[in-house]
Amino acid sequence: MDITFEGNRLTLSDGAGFRHTYSALWLRESSFSPEFRDEKTGHKLGDGDTLPLDIALASATLRDEELRLAFTDGHRCAYSTAWLVDTARKPFFQELAGDKELFDASLDPLPWHDLAELQASPAAIRDTLDDLARLGFALVRGMPSQLNGMQAFIDLIGYMRVTNNGAIEDIKAVPPEQAYDLSMTPRALEPHTDNPYRIPQPGYVLLHCLENAAEGGESGITDGFRAAEELRKESPALFDALATTPVNWFYRDDQAILEDTSTFIELNRQGEICHVRFHGRSDRVAAVDPDQLDAFYKARRRFIELIRSDTLEVRLKLQAGEMFIVDNYRIVHSRKAFRLETGARHMRQAYIDRDVVSSRQKTLRRSLNAKPWRAR
Numbered sequence: 001m002d003i004t005f006e007g008n009r010l011t012l013s014d015g016a017g018f019r020h021t022y023s024a025l026w027l028r029e030s031s032f033s034p035e036f037r038d039e040k041t042g043h044k045l046g047d048g049d050t051l052p053l054d055i056a057l058a059s060a061t062l063r064d065e066e067l068r069l070a071f072t073d074g075h076r077c078a079y080s081t082a083w084l085v086d087t088a089r090k091p092f093f094q095e096l097a098g099d100k101e102l103f104d105a106s107l108d109p110l111p112w113h114d115l116a117e118l119q120a121s122p123a124a125i126r127d128t129l130d131d132l133a134r135l136g137f138a139l140v141r142g143m144p145s146q147l148n149g150m151q152a153f154i155d156l157i158g159y160m161r162v163t164n165n166g167a168i169e170d171i172k173a174v175p176p177e178q179a180y181d182l183s184m185t186p187r188a189l190e191p192h193t194d195n196p197y198r199i200p201q202p203g204y205v206l207l208h209c210l211e212n213a214a215e216g217g218e219s220g221i222t223d224g225f226r227a228a229e230e231l232r233k234e235s236p237a238l239f240d241a242l243a244t245t246p247v248n249w250f251y252r253d254d255q256a257i258l259e260d261t262s263t264f265i266e267l268n269r270q271g272e273i274c275h276v277r278f279h280g281r282s283d284r285v286a287a288v289d290p291d292q293l294d295a296f297y298k299a300r301r302r303f304i305e306l307i308r309s310d311t312l313e314v315r316l317k318l319q320a321g322e323m324f325i326v327d328n329y330r331i332v333h334s335r336k337a338f339r340l341e342t343g344a345r346h347m348r349q350a351y352i353d354r355d356v357v358s359s360r361q362k363t364l365r366r367s368l369n370a371k372p373w374r375a376r
């Protein structure tokens, strides 16, 4: 590593192609020095906005891969060059740790886990969450057959999200006058992500099977990121239509008005797909330019074809005591129709917010002794 500095700029470079110029104020404000930063939380003890705007480097020395800095306000701190390189190469936080693996229908093996193992071993919880990060879903067997049996899993992660429909909800066919959602009928549910009209949209969907004896009722799981990447490969223009056309999502009844506007495909700052939405019942695309709408309608048609295709959709039938957890910003899920006269089908569903899952994964990766998310 080599350094050069002048005034309020410092450049770090190696012979292998890394080169980044840092602002002196950024280096000053990033200080890990205990006089400036709380060691327990990593939060600053002082206000960054009061640091001198014209702060400069008084000295900079590099020894044993440690960069020691002194600033014109008298502050001194040190960084490892590895940390500085890392912050330049990966300037943003990652919601979940680890690389994503986009999958198709040939995914084998499926990411099965066992509740008893999760209860016995924090490493097994971490592995389940790592699968959720990598694939966007995980499957758990050995779930208790009681109505709220999925609470045993939720307790290992943290808290569930409560909505106006309650906490752990029934997904079973009920008399038509009691149904407030299409999931409460025996009809097929076309591929969808849950509740894009909520703010925030539920982060993770848990579906616990108590009984699935009826004919039909198989689940479909498609990697929405994979489907979107396929679309991008086939036609950048159609991909762009789904990434830019605003869609209004809504649910309205006598007790709730839930509305949000967003796109089918959302990209992060690096241009990577970070959120896929599809809910063909609650969407009404905004009345934008009709030429844009033409492209949008065509793109939507192709997108759903890809989502339901034999090559992309993983199909399985959950049995009693089995559960799936899916990343609702990535996985598009569906279920086939079932015939009530051939047996009962009873599922229970719950949501978990995104920060609960990402915090649990990251704290477990830091230490297997990490405590689940709890009120203090």
Ligand SMILES: [Fe+2]
Pocket (backbone or CB within 6 Å): 192, 193, 194, 333
């Ligand atoms: Fe759903």
